Amino acid sequence: MPDHDPTAIARKSRPQIRIQAFLANVPLFSEMSADELDRIAAATLPVYAQKGETVCRTGDPCTGFHVVVYGQVKLGFTSPQGIEKVVEIIRPGQSFGEALMFIDKPYIVFAQALADTMLLHVCKHAVIEELGRDPGFARRMLAGLSRRLHGLVRDVEAYTLRSGAERVIGYLLRDVPDGAGADGAPVEVNLTPGKSVIASRLNMTPEHFSRILHDLAAGGLIKVSGRTIRILDLARLRGDGG
Amino acid sequence: MPDHDPTAIARKSRPQIRIQAFLANVPLFSEMSADELDRIAAATLPVYAQKGETVCRTGDPCTGFHVVVYGQVKLGFTSPQGIEKVVEIIRPGQSFGEALMFIDKPYIVFAQALADTMLLHVCKHAVIEELGRDPGFARRMLAGLSRRLHGLVRDVEAYTLRSGAERVIGYLLRDVPDGAGADGAPVEVNLTPGKSVIASRLNMTPEHFSRILHDLAAGGLIKVSGRTIRILDLARLRGDGG
DNA sequence: AATCAGGTTTGATCTGGATTAAGTGTCGGG
DNA sequence: CCCGACACTTAATCCAGATCAAACCTGATT
Numbered sequence: 001m002p003d004h005d006p007t008a009i010a011r012k013s014r015p016q017i018r019i020q021a022f023l024a025n026v027p028l029f030s031e032m033s034a035d036e037l038d039r040i041a042a043a044t045l046p047v048y049a050q051k052g053e054t055v056c057r058t059g060d061p062c063t064g065f066h067v068v069v070y071g072q073v074k075l076g077f078t079s080p081q082g083i084e085k086v087v088e089i090i091r092p093g094q095s096f097g098e099a100l101m102f103i104d105k106p107y108i109v110f111a112q113a114l115a116d117t118m119l120l121h122v123c124k125h126a127v128i129e130e131l132g133r134d135p136g137f138a139r140r141m142l143a144g145l146s147r148r149l150h151g152l153v154r155d156v157e158a159y160t161l162r163s164g165a166e167r168v169i170g171y172l173l174r175d176v177p178d179g180a181g182a183d184g185a186p187v188e189v190n191l192t193p194g195k196s197v198i199a200s201r202l203n204m205t206p207e208h209f210s211r212i213l214h215d216l217a218a219g220g221l222i223k224v225s226g227r228t229i230r231i232l233d234l235a236r237l238r239g240d241g242g
Numbered sequence: 243m244p245d246h247d248p249t250a251i252a253r254k255s256r257p258q259i260r261i262q263a264f265l266a267n268v269p270l271f272s273e274m275s276a277d278e279l280d281r282i283a284a285a286t287l288p289v290y291a292q293k294g295e296t297v298c299r300t301g302d303p304c305t306g307f308h309v310v311v312y313g314q315v316k317l318g319f320t321s322p323q324g325i326e327k328v329v330e331i332i333r334p335g336q337s338f339g340e341a342l343m344f345i346d347k348p349y350i351v352f353a354q355a356l357a358d359t360m361l362l363h364v365c366k367h368a369v370i371e372e373l374g375r376d377p378g379f380a381r382r383m384l385a386g387l388s389r390r391l392h393g394l395v396r397d398v399e400a401y402t403l404r405s406g407a408e409r410v411i412g413y414l415l416r417d418v419p420d421g422a423g424a425d426g427a428p429v430e431v432n433l434t435p436g437k438s439v440i441a442s443r444l445n446m447t448p449e450h451f452s453r454i455l456h457d458l459a460a461g462g463l464i465k466v467s468g469r470t471i472r473i474l475d476l477a478r479l480r481g482d483g484g
Numbered sequence: 485a486a487t488c489a490g491g492t493t494t495g496a497t498c499t500g501g502a503t504t505a506a507g508t509g510t511c512g513g514g
Numbered sequence: 515c516c517c518g519a520c521a522c523t524t525a526a527t528c529c530a531g532a533t534c535a536a537a538c539c540t541g542a543t544t
Contacts, residue, residue, distance in 0.1 A: 099388035138380040146341035
């Protein structure tokens with residue numbers, strides 16, 4: 001079957017997904033009945049952003065929230081002097097913009113694709129509507145916002161009372177499971193989509209980030225191969241990071 | 243009538259309040275029916291903390307959330323080296339700890355009274371219960387968490403891309419209404435309960451904070467009298483702060 | 485009035501991380 | 515095989531703000 005979307009003709013073919021099926025795997029919408037999912041899906045539209053393209057900019061009104069299907073998006077702000085700070089990197093399955101639906105404020109961060117990305121935009125009105133119908137949905141939404149709040153508080157802690165090296169170690173360890181590496185299996189962390197973005201996320205310059213990785217490697221804690229970090233001494237790394 | 247609470251004998255008399263009446267004025271509970279308020283009030287207990295006393299400490303399990311009735315509470319964390327960073331100052335009518343009710347995690351911040359303080363502790367179970375009954379309550383809770391999230395993102399912006407002076411100016415202006423001062427009426431800001439706490443809240447040392455106030459005063463922008471700041475040139479202050 | 489204890493200010497010095505600038509891969513395209 | 519673009523590293527210098535060390539208030543207590 002040819003693609004009937006005229007705007008897509010000039011672009012690479014886009015993977016097609018079933019919206020309901022994808023949403024059903026997002027924690028927020030899991031446990032929803034087929035009816036509910038249908039109503040949400042009816043208010044959902046796919047959004048495609050090429051690498052570098054801006055999805056939302058600071059000051060835009062909020063019309064709903066976004067879920068990343070594939071690709072990667074950075075959230076950040078720009079200072080009056082044009083300096084940019086990355087607040088969060090959003091990966092597939094994660095979402096952003098929920099909080100703005102509930103307060104009447106425009107975006108304070110921008111969202112920019114770090115790779116060719118597909119998102120789903122879920123309209124505000126459908127969410128608000130469903131909140132009234134389904135207390136479970138409301139609870140999951142509260143839990144989601146709470147987790148985000150918790151994460152931000154942890155970020156503030158890192159920014160304000162951890163050193164650069166500690167923040168880097170924290171980042172490297174953040175999605176290493178507790179039991180990992182105990183069996184001697186090597187643990188690897190991927191630095192896509194680029195060290196500069198991660199440096200900004202950790203609130204430091206790319207130069208400083210580079211030096212810290214260098215020092216950790218010199219100490220025998222990690223091994224850097226391009227954008228892949230192999231953790232050599234998990235226990236000692238955990239110790240250094242607090 | 244004598245006070246029958248034996249632990250209170252040795253203390254100053256405590257102002258008595260009607261729990262329902264107080265809660266009804268907290269935005270989260272406004273618009274609630276008398277029935278609902280009664281159920282919430284039944285799960286609410288007063289908590290008294292003397293100046294310097296700790297209400298919650300890092301690692302404590304969360305049993306509900308707190309509303310400040312009178313007094314003042316600081317939220318903050320302590321680094322492994324014992325350095326302390328204030329995240330937020332909670333004033334009467336404000337609350338904290340809501341987010342933890344919805345995720346199963348212990349406190350990451352501590353809460354300490356900055357003055358003799360009365361709080362209300364609202365039990366988790368009553369809140370969860372009421373969320374299922376009252377969609378409006380769920381919406382207000384979502385709005386509350388969203389506002390807090392928004393505020394934290396703004397804080398992160400300030401911490402990461404504003405200078406010390408800009409953060410101080412932002413603090414001085416944060417609860418000055420837009421129209422204030424236009425009529426020539428002097429605008430004053432109170433620095434209770436102490437400059438060191440505010441300095442920490444703004445992520446700087448007391449010394450640095452003091453110097454910034456001194457410089458602003460030297461520039462004719464403000465006048466410092468103990469813990470009261472009189473804003474002399476609102477327009478110029480706004481300009482300096484971005 | 486004298487004493488004391490916080491809280492605040494002032495001054496001198498130090499430093500983590502930023503800035504600036506010059507390399508060094510490395511990879512896709514011609 | 516070379517070129518240019520981009521991503522990263524390395525090195526030298528700089529600076530905002532921290533740290534250290536005294537003084538200095540100001541209000542409460544004796």
